[in-house]
Amino acid sequence: MKIDLRSDTVTKPTREMLEAMFSAQVGDDVFGEDPTVNKLEEKAASIFGKEAALFCPSGTMSNQISVKVLTQPQDEVICERYSHIYNFEAGGLAFNSGISARLISGDRGRISAVEIAEEINPHNDHYAHTSLVSLENTSNRGGGSFYSLSTIKEIYAVCRKNNLKLHLDGARIFNALCETKDTPDAVGKYFDTISVCLSKGLGTPAGSLVLSSTDNIKKARRVRKVMGGGMRQAGYFASAGIYALDHHVGRLKEDHRRAKALAEIIMGSPHLEELMPADTNIIIFRLSPSLRSEVLLQKLTDENILAIGFGKQTIRMVTHLDFTDDMLDKTIKVLRKLLYS
Numbered sequence: 001m002k003i004d005l006r007s008d009t010v011t012k013p014t015r016e017m018l019e020a021m022f023s024a025q026v027g028d029d030v031f032g033e034d035p036t037v038n039k040l041e042e043k044a045a046s047i048f049g050k051e052a053a054l055f056c057p058s059g060t061m062s063n064q065i066s067v068k069v070l071t072q073p074q075d076e077v078i079c080e081r082y083s084h085i086y087n088f089e090a091g092g093l094a095f096n097s098g099i100s101a102r103l104i105s106g107d108r109g110r111i112s113a114v115e116i117a118e119e120i121n122p123h124n125d126h127y128a129h130t131s132l133v134s135l136e137n138t139s140n141r142g143g144g145s146f147y148s149l150s151t152i153k154e155i156y157a158v159c160r161k162n163n164l165k166l167h168l169d170g171a172r173i174f175n176a177l178c179e180t181k182d183t184p185d186a187v188g189k190y191f192d193t194i195s196v197c198l199s200k201g202l203g204t205p206a207g208s209l210v211l212s213s214t215d216n217i218k219k220a221r222r223v224r225k226v227m228g229g230g231m232r233q234a235g236y237f238a239s240a241g242i243y244a245l246d247h248h249v250g251r252l253k254e255d256h257r258r259a260k261a262l263a264e265i266i267m268g269s270p271h272l273e274e275l276m277p278a279d280t281n282i283i284i285f286r287l288s289p290s291l292r293s294e295v296l297l298q299k300l301t302d303e304n305i306l307a308i309g310f311g312k313q314t315i316r317m318v319t320h321l322d323f324t325d326d327m328l329d330k331t332i333k334v335l336r337k338l339l340y341s
Contacts, residue, residue: 003327006308008172008255008281008320011203013240020243026235029055030225036235040242044196044209047245048188052217054210055238056229059084059171059197062208064092065223066193067132069216070165073098076128077167078119080106082141084169085134096227100128108276109139110147113154120162133159136169137176141310143276143284144259146176149187156190166190171197171208175280178252192216201252201281202244203321207237248321255281255319258328262317265332269339273313283317284310296338303334 004010013021027033041053056062063085067077077093079086081103085093093099102119104111121127133155138144159166168191170176177184188194194211198204210220224230231237256278263278263285271291276284287293293313300307310316 001304001327001330003305003323003331005317005319005323005331006306008200008203008318011199011321013205014203014321016247017204017240017243020239021236024235024239026233028232029234030230030232034233034235034238036242037238040238040245041209043242043245045211047184048194048196048211049185050188050194050211051214052212054217054220054224055231055234055241056208056210056224057206057231059169059195059200059208060089060092061224061227061229062195062197062210063167063169064089064096065210065220065227065229066167066195066212067093067099067134068097068223069212069219070132070167070192071097071099072129072131074128075099075131076102076121077132077134078102078104078111078116078130078164079134080104080109080111080136080139080142082109082139083134083136084140084171085136087141099132102128102130107142108145109136109142110145110151111135111155112151113158116155117158117162120164130162130164132165132167134167134169136171138172138280138282140171140282141284144172144175144278144280144282145276146179146279149180149182152187152190165192167192168194170194172201172280174249175201175252175256178249178256179280198241198244201255201320202241202248204240204244205237207234207241209241251321252281255321255323258323258325259283259317259319261328262319262331262335265335266339271339281319283319284314286311286314289313291339299338300334305331305334 045053274286
């Protein structure tokens with residue numbers, strides 16, 4: 001069997017999700033006439049306690065739309081140095097919004113209220129105007145680390161005191177909530193915009209959501225249009241999102257359990273230099289010079305197990321909907337053979 005641990009975006013729709021997609025009622029979403037898209041947007045907004053939502057093709061687009069809505073050219077966003085919006089969205093902050101980024105070297109992708117307060121520019125013609133803070137929850141480069149609700153509250157207080165907007169790149173927000181036990185609306189009320197990806201841990205084929213106020217979503221629709229993100233009969237994708245929200249959130253704890261099991265095997269390897277805590281569904285580890293990462297990746301591939309290089313001597317694995325206990329057992333067996341020889 002082939003085991004793909006490169007990302008949680010590699011999943012295929014389940015049979016039940018496909019049935020929901022085939023039976024979806026659709027219309028033209030650009031005209032606002034797709035009933036299934038409308039249902040998904042209303043459902044997601046309600047879950048997070050927001051007034052409205054906008055369905056987008058990708059998480060990158062939903063992040064970039066959010067930033068555009070909340071900023072003006074010559075503004076600056078404060079974010080962690082490994083943030084997805086800065087590292088993995090093709091320079092979109094500059095291209096789409098004409099803003100710069102103030103980077104903080106945080107704790108496994110997380111930043112604190114104190115660190116943010118220290119980076120806010122004074123009002124001065126020489127400086128970019130600090131207007132936005134962006135958090136990523138969970139943090140991809142941070143190995144699936146997540147924010148506590150108390151930390152979010154502290155950051156929110158700094159933002160409000162300094163008249164800053166607050167965005168949440170919640171690509172894997174449900175993975176975080178699975179661990180913190182907080183409700184989505186308890187977290188959602190602290191953010192001006194939220195991006196929620198449906199095609200990662202929740203297992204849909206594609207799609208992401210922007211959640212915000214009615215006024216912001218009205219602006220967001222125009223930005224989505226200029227980015228070419230208006231899909232027509234998008235209800236087929238939206239129906240997958242509805243199914244995922246109803247059926248795939250609770251099972252995320254299984255992905256986390258399997259990730260911890262993989263991390264336990266990796267932890268004892270004599271070739272290991274560093275292993276990030278497997279807080280959710282992402283495992284990131286760095287090898288010592290005694291075993292080159294590209295060699296290990298090839299040996300894994302030879303065993304029909306796919307992982308991904310994530311920097312010098314660093315490998316990432318991500319558990320997901322299509323990674324079963326049988327696959328876990330085989331992966332553990334192969335890792336034990338390759339990492340302990």
